[in-house]
Each structure stands twice: as C-alpha cells, then as structure tokens.
Amino acid sequence: MTMTQERKPPELSRTAQRFARASSTSVGAMLAKIIIIAVVDATALFAVFTALGQKAWAIAAVIAVIAVAVNVVYFKRGWLPAKYLLPGTIFLLIFQVFVIGYTGYIAFTNYGSGHNSTKDDAVMALLQSNQERVPDSPGYPVTVLERHEDLSLLVEHDGAQMIGDSDTPLAPISDAELSEYTQLQFADLLNRQQEVTSLYVPISQDPSQGSLRTSDGRTAYQYVSTLVYDQSTDTMTDSKTGVVYSDTGVGAYTSADGAQLMPGWSINVGFDNFVRAFTDSSIRSSLATVTLWTFVFAFLSVATTFFLGLFLAIVFNDLRMKGKKIYRVISILPYAFPAFLGGLVWAGMLNRDFGFINQVLLGGAQIPWLTDPWLAKFSVLWVNLWLGFPYMFLVCTGALQAIPDELAEAAKIDGAKPFQIFRLIKLPLLLVSVTPLLISSFAFNFNNFNVIYMLTEGGPRLEDAGLNVGATDILISMVYKVAFIGSQRDYGLASAFSIIIFVLVALIAVISFKQTKALEELN
Structure with missing residues (x-):
C-alpha cells in the first residue's frame, strides 16, 4: 500500500479540526466578545434590580431570560443562525411586542393626569x-x-x-x-x-x-x-x-358628594375606557366623526395618488415621449422631501393672510384654506397628493415595464384598441402587482400623523365635540391630543383608542389580502 493510500487515524483528524477551529478565532475577537457580553450582562443585571425595586416581576423575569439566552447562544459553539437571529428577535420584543403589550395594559387602567402613581x-x-x-x-x-x-x-x-x-x-x-x-x-x-x-x-x-x-x-x-x-x-x-x-x-x-382629592393613583378599570369610548355621548360622537373622516382621508389619499401616479407612468412610458428622464426626475422630487417639512412649508403657503397661494397666485385673496372645515380637508388631501404621487408613479412605472410587450402586440393583432388593451390586459396585471402596496399605503395613510399635524394640527376645532378634536383630525392625531395635549391627559383612554385603531387596520388588512388572493387566482 502506498503512502497516498494510507488514511489518517480518526483521532488525528478530529484533533486537527478542533485545532483549526480554535486557531480561526483570534484572541482579540474572543476578548471583544467577552467584553461586549459583559456589558450586556451588567446592563441586564442593573435592569433586573431596577425592575425588582419597582415590583415589576414579569419584566425582571423577561430581562433575565434574555440575558441567559444571549450568554448561551454566543458562548456555545455552533448555533450560527441563532447568533444572527437573536439580536433581531430581542429588538422585535422590545420595540414591537412590549410596546403593543404595554399599550394594551394601559388601556385597562385609569392612567393619566392625576392618576399616574401608586x-x-x-x-x-x-x-x-x-x-x-x-x-x-x-x-x-x-x-x-x-x-x-x-x-x-x-x-x-x-x-x-x-x-x-x-x-x-x-x-x-x-x-x-x-x-x-x-x-x-x-x-x-x-x-x-x-x-x-x-x-x-x-x-x-x-x-x-x-x-x-x-x-x-x-x-x-x-x-x-x-x-x-x-x-x-x-x-x-x-x-x-x-x-x-x-x-x-x-x-x-x-367625598360623599363626589368631590375628589387630586392627585389620585393608577388602578385597573377593566373595560371602562372602551365602554366610555362607545357609550359616552360626547366621546362617541367625536370618535364617530373622526373615524369616518379617517376612512375617507385614507381612501381618497390612496385613490388620488394611485391614479395620478398611474397616469404619469403611462404618459412617461410612451416611446414617443421626449425628455422622459428629466420629467421623471422632476416628478419624484416631492418623494425626496421630508413629509413633516413639506407639511410646514405648505402650511405657510396656504396661510390666509400672507401665504404664497393667496397673495401671489390669487392676487391677495383671503381664502381660509386651513381654517374652514371643508377647505382644510381639501388642503390636507392636496398636500398628501403632492407628497404621495411620486411613490405611486415609481411603483406603477416598474409594474408597467414588467408586463411583456408581446401581450399588447397579440391584442393589437386581434383588433383590440389601446384603451381595451389597458383595461383588459395591463390594468389587471398591474393590480396583481400593486394591490399589496395599495393596502400598505392605505394602512400608512390611516395613521398619517405627519401631514395632518404639521399642516393643520387637526384643526379647525370642532366646537360641539366632547374631546379636543378638529375637522381634519384622524384617529392617530386624536389619540395624540387625548394623551398629550391639554391639562387633562388621559393615557388610558388614548391607549384604548390605539387598540381600536389596531383592530380596524388589522381587519382591513385581512379583508384586503383575501381580495388580493382572489385577484391573483382570477388572473
């Protein structure tokens, strides 16, 4: 038997593999890992003792479990996927699950002004x-x-x-x-x-x-x-x-006559906040008005931005169009503009007394764009159209360019006219691609706080409303006002409104995605 045919003993092979793995990890990298884990453990230990001092047993237990998991995963050989998944999972728990859970907890308490302690x-x-x-x-x-x-x-x-x-x-x-x-x-x-x-x-x-x-x-x-x-x-x-x-x-x-000494303390009130939202006449009317406008605002925002973006995508996708690149760059400029800054700029331009629209374009007119209820709603939709159509333009452009030209050519041979080709072939295929994005855009506009608050701050104020709400307030801006604006800040009621918003958006998403699936099967 030759030397090339001889095999190394299994023990030597395993020893060589262990040596290779050990040598692949430098001393510096190991020290860096130990230092980072030590900082994490020290932070976790401090957080655990702080939570125990506040008698937050559940939070202390969760922090301890996370700290143990970090040590096990990063000091255990192998488990490479877990080393990448664990940080994302921890941040998901902290910034999503915990926030939602804590909001749900606050919704069942009277936490707010005068009731924020023990x-x-x-x-x-x-x-x-x-x-x-x-x-x-x-x-x-x-x-x-x-x-x-x-x-x-x-x-x-x-x-x-x-x-x-x-x-x-x-x-x-x-x-x-x-x-x-x-x-x-x-x-x-x-x-x-x-x-x-x-x-x-x-x-x-x-x-x-x-x-x-x-x-x-x-x-x-x-x-x-x-x-x-x-x-x-x-x-x-x-x-x-x-x-x-x-x-x-x-x-x-x-006291016996109902007078209360303030401050009070936070207690569990069960479903009282939800009951108040639907049974208190002043709150119920405000909630109904704001909810209706929220749906109208979200629907019209999606519809107007989509159809304008689709129209521009069709125009700029035409081979006969000259200077398409320049027009496309100009069209997407509002998309690069921060929404909150755009709202502030448009608020100045639409000012009744010294705004650019009234003073320059309309020759000194005194049109109350932001103080009249109906004009304020129109202004909000207009500004949101200006901010949102570039996104739909980019989406529709990509979707149209992804449709094979052979389909349109075959339809032309069969005698179909351009509008028939668009309505019966391109539009259904386009909707299959963009409907999930339309659903997400609807959910985004359902909670589009920036454009509402930066432009009108939810105003003008509804005088007959039981809450501090205005004609252009949507649910999320109403929640903000209930929680943070005014002398009486009712975090419990605001959290209950947040849960209601969450349920509404979830139901809309479920129904819409079912319709999207049906549309895909139809195509």
Missing part, C-alpha cells in the same frame, strides 16, 4: 401639597447643603446635627458623612432661590408631623397638612371643613 405616593403627595405653617411655630436654624446637585437641610436640634431632604426625613449625621456635602453660600442661595423655597424636609417617617421649610435659607419653620390621614379607616379628613374623603375604588379619595 396609592402610597398619592397619600404622601396629598399630605405634602396641603401643608400650612403651624401658628407660632419656633424657628429652626438651618443650613442649605448640596450633594450631587440635590439640596438638603442641616438642622441644629437638641444639640444634635440632623439632615434631611425631600425624600429622606431628618436623621442624625456624623462629621464624616457631613464632609460629603457642600454648603450653599449667599450668592448660591440667591441663584437657586426657587429650589430653596420649594424644598421641604419631612420631620419623621410619620407624615402627620409635617415638614420643615425655609424661605431665606437660614431659618426653617414647621408646616403641617390640613388633611389628616387615618390609615386604619383609609380616609382623608379635611381639618378645616371636616369633610371626610374615602377610597371608593375610583383611584382617588372621594
């Missing part, structure tokens, strides 16, 4: 926000100290030095601990006067003993709350009026 925080806030100075209370010499930009009060009481801040009641302090603080000088007190005067330091863990406040940074006085909290009966009593407020299960202390 009950314990609400009790403390009520006792602190209703404090008055105790008559003839003695003055306490104080010194305002600073540590990490947070202010504290140093009090001389019974020969002992005690320190406290807004979150920590007064407690004795040693000289070593005191060395960590910096005393505010007179100039600093003047510069931070608002912070100093708004600083209150609880005297003890018992909120009924009140707190110390100072107006000059030198002398503090005792302030006590006009509300008296009885933990055994879970009630708040106004010491001035004698009115008793109790927890009636609505997330706020409520």
Whole structure:
C-alpha cells in the first residue's frame, strides 16, 4: 500500500479540526466578545434590580431570560443562525411586542393626569401639597447643603446635627458623612432661590408631623397638612371643613358628594375606557366623526395618488415621449422631501393672510384654506397628493415595464384598441402587482400623523365635540391630543383608542389580502 493510500487515524483528524477551529478565532475577537457580553450582562443585571425595586416581576423575569439566552447562544459553539437571529428577535420584543403589550395594559387602567402613581405616593403627595405653617411655630436654624446637585437641610436640634431632604426625613449625621456635602453660600442661595423655597424636609417617617421649610435659607419653620390621614379607616379628613374623603375604588379619595382629592393613583378599570369610548355621548360622537373622516382621508389619499401616479407612468412610458428622464426626475422630487417639512412649508403657503397661494397666485385673496372645515380637508388631501404621487408613479412605472410587450402586440393583432388593451390586459396585471402596496399605503395613510399635524394640527376645532378634536383630525392625531395635549391627559383612554385603531387596520388588512388572493387566482 502506498503512502497516498494510507488514511489518517480518526483521532488525528478530529484533533486537527478542533485545532483549526480554535486557531480561526483570534484572541482579540474572543476578548471583544467577552467584553461586549459583559456589558450586556451588567446592563441586564442593573435592569433586573431596577425592575425588582419597582415590583415589576414579569419584566425582571423577561430581562433575565434574555440575558441567559444571549450568554448561551454566543458562548456555545455552533448555533450560527441563532447568533444572527437573536439580536433581531430581542429588538422585535422590545420595540414591537412590549410596546403593543404595554399599550394594551394601559388601556385597562385609569392612567393619566392625576392618576399616574401608586396609592402610597398619592397619600404622601396629598399630605405634602396641603401643608400650612403651624401658628407660632419656633424657628429652626438651618443650613442649605448640596450633594450631587440635590439640596438638603442641616438642622441644629437638641444639640444634635440632623439632615434631611425631600425624600429622606431628618436623621442624625456624623462629621464624616457631613464632609460629603457642600454648603450653599449667599450668592448660591440667591441663584437657586426657587429650589430653596420649594424644598421641604419631612420631620419623621410619620407624615402627620409635617415638614420643615425655609424661605431665606437660614431659618426653617414647621408646616403641617390640613388633611389628616387615618390609615386604619383609609380616609382623608379635611381639618378645616371636616369633610371626610374615602377610597371608593375610583383611584382617588372621594367625598360623599363626589368631590375628589387630586392627585389620585393608577388602578385597573377593566373595560371602562372602551365602554366610555362607545357609550359616552360626547366621546362617541367625536370618535364617530373622526373615524369616518379617517376612512375617507385614507381612501381618497390612496385613490388620488394611485391614479395620478398611474397616469404619469403611462404618459412617461410612451416611446414617443421626449425628455422622459428629466420629467421623471422632476416628478419624484416631492418623494425626496421630508413629509413633516413639506407639511410646514405648505402650511405657510396656504396661510390666509400672507401665504404664497393667496397673495401671489390669487392676487391677495383671503381664502381660509386651513381654517374652514371643508377647505382644510381639501388642503390636507392636496398636500398628501403632492407628497404621495411620486411613490405611486415609481411603483406603477416598474409594474408597467414588467408586463411583456408581446401581450399588447397579440391584442393589437386581434383588433383590440389601446384603451381595451389597458383595461383588459395591463390594468389587471398591474393590480396583481400593486394591490399589496395599495393596502400598505392605505394602512400608512390611516395613521398619517405627519401631514395632518404639521399642516393643520387637526384643526379647525370642532366646537360641539366632547374631546379636543378638529375637522381634519384622524384617529392617530386624536389619540395624540387625548394623551398629550391639554391639562387633562388621559393615557388610558388614548391607549384604548390605539387598540381600536389596531383592530380596524388589522381587519382591513385581512379583508384586503383575501381580495388580493382572489385577484391573483382570477388572473
């Protein structure tokens, strides 16, 4: 037997493969991987302890599972597909699944203005926000100290030095601990006067003993709350009026006549937000009006942009057309323009008093393009047409050029006229290609916040509406206003509206894709 016919022992072959794999991974790459995983683990550990501190057990468990999965996948030999899929899966969970799930959770709570914390925080806030100075209370010499930009009060009481801040009641302090603080000088007190005067330091863990406040940074006085909290009966009593407020299960202390003390706290309200959306007459009418306009706006936006884009695609696809490249470049320029910036520019151009449209094109006319309900709707559709037709133009151009010319030539031989060729051959084939894009465009315009808010901010205001909505508001802009505009911000109701939008868009997508499948089978 020759040397070329001899085979290496299996053990030597496997050893050589292991050596090759080990040598293929450099020491630098391994160190970089260890450092990156260490940073991920440290971040995850911090997030877990933070979640546990907030008693968010589910979130802490999910973060721990993700951290373990990252370590297993990236320190395990092989599993190459998982190394690429895991980052995308994690981001999907964080930015999609978690957001949707959290929105659903908020929709079943009363979370909003005055109801954005826990009950314990609400009790403390009520006792602190209703404090008055105790008559003839003695003055306490104080010194305002600073540590990490947070202010504290140093009090001389019974020969002992005690320190406290807004979150920590007064407690004795040693000289070593005191060395960590910096005393505010007179100039600093003047510069931070608002912070100093708004600083209150609880005297003890018992909120009924009140707190110390100072107006000059030198002398503090005792302030006590006009509300008296009885933990055994879970009630708040106004010491001035004698009115008793109790927890009636609505997330706020409520008196017998229905008056509530604010702030309250966040509680689970079940389907109350959804019930309000459909049964409260003021909310229901606003929701119905905005929903109808949302469908009309989305449908007309898709229809107008599609037909204009299709018309231009047909014109520029004609072989007899000269300068097609120049016209195509000009036509797609609005597509390169940011939508929010386009809305702002058009808002200036359509201004009634000094806009370019009225002053230059219409010779100084006073047409209220953005303040009349119907003209505002027309303006929104016009601007969205200007922004959206280039996309449809590009899509239709590509779809038309993908249709074989032989089909049109065969139809001509059979005596078909150009319009018949387009209606019976090209258009059905075109719809097969672009219908999924039309569906996605409808869903996009259903939530097209930019053009609505940048152009009209949803206005003009509907005076008879129960919510802060306008004639051009669509559902997503209404959700934004309910959640973030005005003194009363109702995140729970806004989240319920978001769930309703999600369901509507999902139903529309399902029905539309079924029709698309039927269209494909027909062709």
